[in-house]
Structures are given as structure tokens and as C-alpha cells.
Amino acid sequence: MADKPSHSRVRIALAQFCYSHSIDLEDLLAALGVTGGTDAEAMAHMAGVLDGMNIAASRIREHGLDNWARSN
Known part of the structure; x- marks a missing residue:
């Protein structure tokens, strides 16, 4: 059986x-009925x-896929 994903991976x-x-x-x-206690x-x-x-x-929409991560 495959390893169960971590809670962090499930949240992502x-x-x-x-x-x-x-x-x-x-x-x-x-929708899930969670009203508190999260x-x-x-x-x-x-x-x-x-x-x-x-x-x-x-940023991808503004700068394109190749340049989205650049700071300028």
C-alpha cells in the first residue's frame, strides 16, 4: 500500500x-459543516x-511564464 500523504501535502x-x-x-x-474548532x-x-x-x-498573466519569478 502506498504511503499516506502528510497533512501538509493534503492541505496543499x-x-x-x-x-x-x-x-x-x-x-x-x-459546505463541509465546519463551524468552529479548526x-x-x-x-x-x-x-x-x-x-x-x-x-x-x-505575475504569470502580467509577465509571462518565462519571466514571472523575476523581481523586475
């Missing part, structure tokens, strides 16, 4: 899914991944 995969389908993290939690560290990690994906997508 979930963040990628949410990003690709334009699903807001709060909407996802509400792990603040896990939520901060997902939020950071989503922010990074948004920034990268924006």
Missing part, C-alpha cells in the same frame, strides 16, 4: 483544488498556499 492539494475551481476557503468549510495552523498554511498561488498566477 486541497488548496490547489480550491484555487482551480474558484472556491473560497470559508465557503468550503461552510486548527489555526492548518488554516494559516492553506491560506498561505492560496495567497502564493494567487500571486504566482497574477
Whole structure:
């Protein structure tokens, strides 16, 4: 049996899914019936991944795939 992915990897995969389908993290939690008691560290990690994906997508649109990571 394959190794089970770490919680961090699962959060990254979930963040990628949410990003690709334009699903807001709060909407996802509400749809799952999560009203409180979430792990603040896990939520901060997902939020950071989503922010990074948004920034990268924006820079790729502005500068193209080959130049998106350059600082200038």
C-alpha cells in the first residue's frame, strides 16, 4: 500500500483544488459543516498556499511564464 500523504501535502492539494475551481476557503468549510474548532495552523498554511498561488498566477498573466519569478 502506498504511503499516506502528510497533512501538509493534503492541505496543499486541497488548496490547489480550491484555487482551480474558484472556491473560497470559508465557503468550503461552510459546505463541509465546519463551524468552529479548526486548527489555526492548518488554516494559516492553506491560506498561505492560496495567497502564493494567487500571486504566482497574477505575475504569470502580467509577465509571462518565462519571466514571472523575476523581481523586475
